[in-house]
Amino acid sequence: MRLFPELVTEMFRRVIPVLLIWIPFDQAICQEPVPNQGRLAIEQFRQGSALINGFDNRYEGVKGTPFFVDQWLPGRLEVVGSKEIISDVHMQLDVFNQDVYVRPDAMHSFFKMESEIHFFELIQNADDTLKFYQVDASAIHQTLHKKYYLMALWEGDNLSFFQLPFKILHKADYQGAYATGDRFDEFQPGDMWFVYNGREYQKVKLNQKSLIKLYPELKNNLKDMQIENVEDYVKALRWIDRQ
DSSP: OHHHHHHHHHHHHHHHHHHHHHHHHHHHHHHHOOOOOHHHHHHHHTTTOOOOOOOOOOOEEEEEBSSSSSSSSSEEEEETTTTOOOEEEEEEEETTOHHHHOOEEOOOEEOOOOOOOEEEEEETTEEEEEEEEEEEEGTTTOOOOEEEEEEEEHHHOOOSSEEEEEEEEOOOOOSSTTOOOOOOOOOOOOOOOOEEEESOOEEEEEHHHHHHHOGGGGGGHTTTTTOSSHHHHHHHHHHHHHH
């Protein structure tokens, strides 16, 4: 019965090499190391793929104010429908929202004017009083607010010249690849200019070309005038008002 030992020998000869191959492979699978989460997170951070949750404290708040003048100024005003001049008040003009705030001198509180104003004045000193008129937005072809306050720079017999002071809020921009780096919101001032002929307001620029466009029949005279600022424009309008 030598067949059985020979059969066993043959089986071992064939099976053992297979086992030797399979066992290391099985061990490699069973012994694969668990990834180190800390190392993985660090690697992701280095590669810029980690999501980091935290508070971005680069925002620096708001610069400036919405007001034409930052402090309360003595003033007086006339409400539409009344000829009485209201005085003994301090006032502020919010040129961002186009609102007027009034603080009666006899009170410690202030309020926003809801009544329609004909005009109001801010008294900076004895020789410097700023006069404003309320106009509907449609009169000056604006749409952001329902009303606006025009400051009178000069008023003649037939013509008047007005400035519309306003402010816009420039938002902070410090996030993203194309950010400007501004870490604060900022109220930024601006101006528009209008000539009023007794019927309508015409928006203009402080230059000769704009005035010639408004009065083309006076081109030959206006082209010889230097017009670069408010004083030059008022001087030219005074001349036009006498024609």
